[in-house]
Amino acid sequence: MTGLLTLLDNPLVRKWVVGITGLGLVLYTVLHLVGNLAIFGDPATYNGYAAMLHGSPLLYVGEVFLYAAFALHILLAIAFTVNGRKARGQGYKVMRSKRPDRGNFDLLSHRLMIVTGILILGFLMVHVWQLRLTHSDEIDLHAKVVGILRHPAWGPLYFIGSILTGWHIYRGFQSAFRSAGFHHARYTPWINRAGILLAIVLGLGFAVMPIWAFATKGGM
Template sequence: MSWFTKTLTSSIGRKLMMALTGLFLITFLIIHASGNLQLLANDGGKAFNLYTKFMTTSPIIKTVSYILYTSIIVHVIWAILLTRLNVSARPQKYEYDKLGQSSTWASRSMMLLGTIILIFLVIHMKTFWFVYKFGEIGMVTYDGVEYKDLYTVVVNAFKNPLYTGFYVVSMVFLAFHLAHGFWSGFQTLGLNHKKYTPLIKTVGLIIAIVIPVVFAIQPVYVLLFA
């Protein structure tokens, strides 16, 4: 193995990969959540559909999206690598374990939370991304230009209380994942400082609450008001 692969598969390297991809995914989430707010524009979906078109055609955004897909895959693979290492490090468990007292549930449950989020992601992609790219989708015309009508797909999906319920619950798990993940990413990168760490932790908590809430508002809004 070269120094490079050795580094990335070392215990610290595994964490590094999680941190880098994780923090990148958080920036994506911020953009995604704010962009999706256009669902609430009350304009019959025009803003949302225009935005969707831009996001799927702009060369820059397309490039970023490939990095995004790679990040998700790397984040998942390295999570598996990391978890395998960590499980193997304690072959025999304690008979009586109260370690919950010394760390948060989220920090101990990142793999579980991540798995749930991954399942959510697959369903989410299937409902929207797959349909938009490969499925049958209606068309709308604004100002003489034809657009794929993702808005209707979204509204139809969210009109289903089960789907919206699943969506909202998944966001709760995302919240916990972010609550540990944001701060943890900085810690892994070595960015721990008396002055800045409290700020990072606060920002992390805000992100962990605001992003899932913004995501969850959309289906709930559609379900109740659209």
């Protein structure tokens, strides 16, 4: 355990862990979107899918990994920013002088990652509270989710949270590979394109749900 913590003292290892946990969270987000697409269909299918998930002990194992990944990702990203701030005199100046064309852009982009990350955390705290922590298995989940998505305050929050998630993934996907030191003349542009596609599909995929709930009142 102490050895593991010492390893995390290394800023490169920290960056790498932020990237790997970020990619794990993207994978969860893809699965989460696919599962939630059932909201557009028969409520019984949606509720049946949720009941199946809740009946499996694997859900709790998955949740341990999910929340550990969230915790590591958030804490190390914050540690990275705080350290970056302390070393502002050196770190960012070095970055700027090395790439004068990109320096300000990288700095702004990094700051936006932290800002969008904090806003997404706020959204997720409300979301997990509403749909995971205070949800009882007896309640009709489809009706509950649609009710939340149609709510004049929660609906826009879910819309904004979804778009922010898409934006965060757009910047984060590329930098996860960069942090791991992966750069390849042929594959890097494809990784960047895949990141853009993922960000659009995930951001818009979730964002259409509150719009649909408003427009159709949750019925077909």
